[in-house]
Amino acid sequence: MTNLRRAGALTALLASTALVLTACSSDPEPSTEPTSGATGGTESEAPNAEPVTLTWWHNGVAGDNGENSLGDYWDKVAADYTAEHPNVTINIEQIQNEDLQRTRIPTALQSGDAPDIFQQWGGGEMAAQADAGYLMDLSESNAEDVTKLGGAVAPWQVGDKTYGLPFQFAVEGVWYRPSLFEQAGITAVPTTMGELDDAVQKLKDADIIPIAVGAGDKWPAAHWWYNFALRSCSQEALNAGTGSFDFSDPCWVDAGEQLQAMIDTEPFQDQFTSTVAQTGATSSAGLVATGKAAMELMGQWNYFVYEGFTDGTDEGKAALHEDLDWFPMPATTGGAGDPTAALGGGDGFSCYVDAPPECADFLSYIVSDDVQAGFAEAVGGMPVAPAAASSIESPVLSKLSSVAGDAGYVQLWLDTAFGPNVGGAMNDGIVAMFAGQGSSQDIVDAMTAAAATS
């Protein structure tokens, strides 16, 4: 009896040990086998070239409705590439955006066993990764691509070196529902803050929420401040901020003053600090999509977020698209900023420093005109390659694309540009202002203090 029990316990122990061991060893195999034949960026098309495996981490995961157009498209891109390069195998891992950015990539880089090609948002975070020596310098291998893509590559560059290439870049602006504007008697879209204030008042009079903001998620609220900073600050002042965390220019405080003035007109929905951006009908996107709120400041992705609130049928989406439009951030009075400058951001990929040279070549393939055009057609993305711009099917997204093209310059999202430490302190400070708990000086103080710790 005792022996039986012991045997049982032993079996259980062995079983659990085995489980633990399997869990430990379930990581994908490291695949950074160096190849001798290929040099940076050149294609190794010889059928007998040495086999290479690339691991690829991206953020194309299935949404609530189970659809994963981005993930499916990347699968196709990888399959097309490996068909042309039989010696290359690409192992894809799809990882949710925040997990990927905050947990998986930093830990993988630390461990020294990083994926060969991975999602890269550019800005301060990428600069930190480049400083630590984690990223492959693409300046030479992908020089042609950098020239072709133009200014949009800037956030993926540190100094004169390129550490990543964007496949998507877009500016933000105000999404609005024309039918609600009509209902409130607004005849033209606001082009100045004064006109925006008038529109807000008319919408309030018509019992419509003028502007929805998902301040519960912090960054959607912070983007209003970014836009005021863009209008207040000269490009030099912005560069001093993003480059050396120098926030001594009074324009940074001025941005907060303008935001405070806007908050004081009470343009937002009730309890906006309890509102999230994208989840559920009471989120800021939900309020706009269901016709309860008239406007929302957001990037191009909200076009698809709004679609998520329709019944999913083509008719439902078409009805939404007919009553959805976009205008750029209105101009402010005064300020040293370029009135045509726009705020934007995008998605790109970097190669790990030890990745085989095929990585740079594959990256080049991702930003090639055909793949970019397919990205616009299949995913509805905003391609960076100029030749692919004509593939954007939606008229409103085309409008966004042309505004980006006409912009004096495009400033990367400030939180991305500053990196998580200063950017996070900035967002927290801005939300405190939304919650009535902080002044415009407090925001700048928070950024300065955070800069001293990084």
Place this chain on the structure above:
Amino acid sequence: MTALEASGVDQGSAVDAKASAAGPRPMTPVTNHKRRDTIRKWGEITLFVGPALVLFLTFVVYPVVSAARYSFYKWNGVSQFSDAQYIGFENYARALFGGTDPDLKQAFTTQYSQPFWDALGHNFAIIGLSMVVQLPLALLIALTLNRKFPGRSSVRVIMFAPYVLSEVIAGVMWLIIFDPNGIATDFMHSIGLNPPAGGWLEDQTWAFWVVFFVITWKYIGLAIILFLAGLSGVPEDLQEAASIDGASWWQIQWRINIPLIGPTIRIWAFLSIIGSIQLFDMVWVLNQGGTTGQYSTIATYMMQIGFFRSDWGYGSAIAVIMFFISFVIAIAYMLVVLRNDNTDRVRKAR
């Protein structure tokens, strides 16, 4: 069957008894026997404790030691740790009193020290409120449920249910209830009142209390079940004797039941204090401690700064401070409050 077997005495001990009665054995066999026993004992210890110990060392001790090491560095979590700058106790100083740099003291005090003390204050407020609100409430419910009435077990199950639910599921449920357009708002409107102006979970005055309400709802079930278990151990004869002597129900509770479940109450208080210091999941699900830290706890503050702002050295310092506070409170509580209970038990066991 022998007489020995019939008497229920174990064969082995009977043999030992015989052996000792027969006087000391020759030395060598005993040593062999002992050595075999020792090897066997250590073999068993290695086999059974080893795997758990390895896991404990890998996933508990190693991270704790690493955190202590990181806390002395300025490190953003991205660069190689070997490039991180050693700054001594500066991270601790920044959290506790705004650091030692006179130029930055003002900024660090408002930006780092103040939120740290706010978060710690919330933890201690929750400890205090647990003792003042949860304890009496749980006792009252436990004493009521200890009486026999129809449907008693169903009521017990309902009371305990929230504790069994996962924190995230319960948190999401309350998020939906306290949504700006959720049923809590509708309810307030229906009785002619306005919900808190900033939102249930964001209002500067009310958010903390709303969260405390949710925490109480979530964890009171454990207190009730513990107290009921304690009460079931109180002999019924005592209560019967007291009621024969003319004691009222209330007197029986106050003078017999509550004093007799004292050890249970003290253990619950211990668990509650440690739980309050480490409180994280529920607060995190309810919007990460509030957009302006209205109900941040030291654990959510650590997560916000250390993880999301990539200020790993500072975050590690917060983690070590949290560990230290839990440790000191646990030891002090053991020594001062639980000592009597433990010695009582030891005495009884003897």
